[in-house]
Amino acid sequence: MGLAPDKDWWRHAVVYQVYPRSFADSDGDGIGDLRGVTSRVDHLRRLGVDAVWLSPFYPSALADGGYDVDDHRAVDPRLGTLDDFDTMLATLHDAGIRVIVDIVPNHTSDRHEWFRAALAAGPGSPERDRYIFRDGLGPNGEQPPSDWQCMFGGPAWEPVGDGQWYLHLFAIEQPDLNWSNPEVREDFLKTLRFWADRGVDGFRVDVAHHLAKDLSGDPLPSAAELPLLHEVVDGTHPLGDREELTEIYADWREVFNAYSPPRAAVAEAWVAPTRRHRYAQPTGLGQAFNFDLLQASFDASEFREIVDRNLAATAETGSSNTWVLSNHDVVRHVTRYGLPDGGRDLGRGWLLSGGVTPDVDPVRGLRRARAATMLLLALPGSAYLYQGEELGLVEVAEIDDDARQDPTFFRSPGVDVGRDGCRVPLPWAAGAPSYGFGPGPASHLPQPEWWGELAVDRQDGVPGSTLELYRAALRLRRELQGAEELTWLDAEAGEAAAPGGTVLAFERPGGWVSVTNFGSAGVPLPAGEVLLSSSDLGDGVLPGETTVWLRR
Ligand code: GLC
Numbered sequence: 001m002g003l004a005p006d007k008d009w010w011r012h013a014v015v016y017q018v019y020p021r022s023f024a025d026s027d028g029d030g031i032g033d034l035r036g037v038t039s040r041v042d043h044l045r046r047l048g049v050d051a052v053w054l055s056p057f058y059p060s061a062l063a064d065g066g067y068d069v070d071d072h073r074a075v076d077p078r079l080g081t082l083d084d085f086d087t088m089l090a091t092l093h094d095a096g097i098r099v100i101v102d103i104v105p106n107h108t109s110d111r112h113e114w115f116r117a118a119l120a121a122g123p124g125s126p127e128r129d130r131y132i133f134r135d136g137l138g139p140n141g142e143q144p145p146s147d148w149q150c151m152f153g154g155p156a157w158e159p160v161g162d163g164q165w166y167l168h169l170f171a172i173e174q175p176d177l178n179w180s181n182p183e184v185r186e187d188f189l190k191t192l193r194f195w196a197d198r199g200v201d202g203f204r205v206d207v208a209h210h211l212a213k214d215l216s217g218d219p220l221p222s223a224a225e226l227p228l229l230h231e232v233v234d235g236t237h238p239l240g241d242r243e244e245l246t247e248i249y250a251d252w253r254e255v256f257n258a259y260s261p262p263r264a265a266v267a268e269a270w271v272a273p274t275r276r277h278r279y280a281q282p283t284g285l286g287q288a289f290n291f292d293l294l295q296a297s298f299d300a301s302e303f304r305e306i307v308d309r310n311l312a313a314t315a316e317t318g319s320s321n322t323w324v325l326s327n328h329d330v331v332r333h334v335t336r337y338g339l340p341d342g343g344r345d346l347g348r349g350w351l352l353s354g355g356v357t358p359d360v361d362p363v364r365g366l367r368r369a370r371a372a373t374m375l376l377l378a379l380p381g382s383a384y385l386y387q388g389e390e391l392g393l394v395e396v397a398e399i400d401d402d403a404r405q406d407p408t409f410f411r412s413p414g415v416d417v418g419r420d421g422c423r424v425p426l427p428w429a430a431g432a433p434s435y436g437f438g439p440g441p442a443s444h445l446p447q448p449e450w451w452g453e454l455a456v457d458r459q460d461g462v463p464g465s466t467l468e469l470y471r472a473a474l475r476l477r478r479e480l481q482g483a484e485e486l487t488w489l490d491a492e493a494g495e496a497a498a499p500g501g502t503v504l505a506f507e508r509p510g511g512w513v514s515v516t517n518f519g520s521a522g523v524p525l526p527a528g529e530v531l532l533s534s535s536d537l538g539d540g541v542l543p544g545e546t547t548v549w550l551r552r
Contacts, residue, residue, distance in 0.1 A: 001045075001096040007261035009098060010202060010287060011320035012481055013050035013382045014474055019328045020057045020079060021066065021444060022425045023387055025434070030442030032425060034080035038088045040428075041095050043456065047390055047467075048474030051098035053204050053266075055328060057085075061111055063173035064152075064407055065328070065423065067206060068109035072191045082198075089199055098201035100264070105188050106210045107174040115175050123164050130184055131175045132167040132215060133160075141165075146220040153411035169210060169239070171407040179211040179248060192255045192263075202264035208279055208288075209269040212244035230272045241271045241278075249284035256286075266322060273309065280319035289384070290322050293376065294330060297342030298368045298545075300504050300518040304488075307379060311486065314381070320484060321381025325372060326389050332422050333372065335395035338365025366392050367545045370469055370534035371516055374547035375504065377473050378514035380484035385470075388426050391454045392466035395421040396447075403446050420445055427455035464536075472532050476549065482509035489513065489526070496523045503542075513550040520544035528552035 024036030056066035121127035137143035141163030148156040157165040235243040256263040267279035267288040279288040296302040336343030406418030428436030430452035459465035493505035502519030522541040528550030
């Protein structure tokens, strides 16, 4: 099949996120690997995705699931070799699937050669200047330079024993780089070229909003004085979303545009929605994740407002939309939608309660998730899917404390169970050891006993299964995809589609209509040829929590 030439492929692509350590394990050590990905390309081809985004597969001590990178230009030996990477890339390309790799520029791991050199070289050295070191407060520097907290809980500064401390916005093992240092900037350009030269099609940029910082304050502002990042919209927050980022990503764009077709990029930027366009501009990364749907509950008005706002924003910037419901950082959307509040705030409240509340209704969650996914796939722009959502996987709550890996859990003991529940290795075959994840029983996170019920081989060819729904939806989407336009069909879809109602109906060019009933009672089914529905339709009725695609 191969890749069709198309420099704009990223505008409308369905991108499937592979979290490599949990996708497929070829050698039985319990850790998914690159050969595992290669062995499952057929699954991705049959699913009908346009691209995969690989979360980090670089050497790492896994203090933060691989986002603590020891060397950005190498493969973790447990996951394979650069040759394995090349084979995987070629196999995906042959299947017509593009490849995006994850770049983690805000920090390295504490095992990176630069960080080791920084520790060895001592205060004031050029080696320390690649990171953010500061003298501690107090007579012997025994107090941290400020009281800031890191994202995973606990202090954001770590002492190194000579009166200095280094900044880590994430785990202790993830020292922040100093992006005012030209060597740091050069090195990342080298990394981008390294992967682009190997043939990767694009990059996902990890916490793209944090690179530039202003720590010139003396003393540094206290945590209480620091405003919330998404509330500062003028680029002056000391720790993120700063103006200097424009220049950094303009340099990256120059590298991307030196290739044919130009390499694509998508920013992970948790900033105010009004600031997102700064990352998505064509002179910058080109696209930025829109996490609005992922943070919304299953509610027609919320969805409507988010779609309108984002379509207007991309119309202004010339970027295209990105729609996301799940990824490796949040509670899976089947589970979020099964919560009594419909999943507001990433389902974090559920995690905070230890993930054991009996209030999750998985049947309802799946029904809503299938409806929301079909809606998302009908929107103009690109759709990002997270591995396993095509099986309707739920968040796994039953992971013993001693099996947990996420630093969030360790830094906030017993308070936040963290993100392991969405990273449990995939079930491929119901009756096999490790449910077909690997050749033997090993699995780096425990799989629950009922995991096999959701396995690929249980759903393959089964009408109405979530896997077959995704396959059919992606096939139709490819056929029906036209210009990036959408018209709301409020009047035609009847009373329930009025503002404040429970139905969202819209038409895409070429007569492709998508209607979602967010309510629990059925509504009249609008006219048109039924192409696909997320749940069985009644006679002339669109049941509750269901999306239907029609052609007219
Ligand atoms: C991003 C990643 C997350 C990681 C963090 C630090 O938010 O998605 O998994 O923990 O960055 O690299």
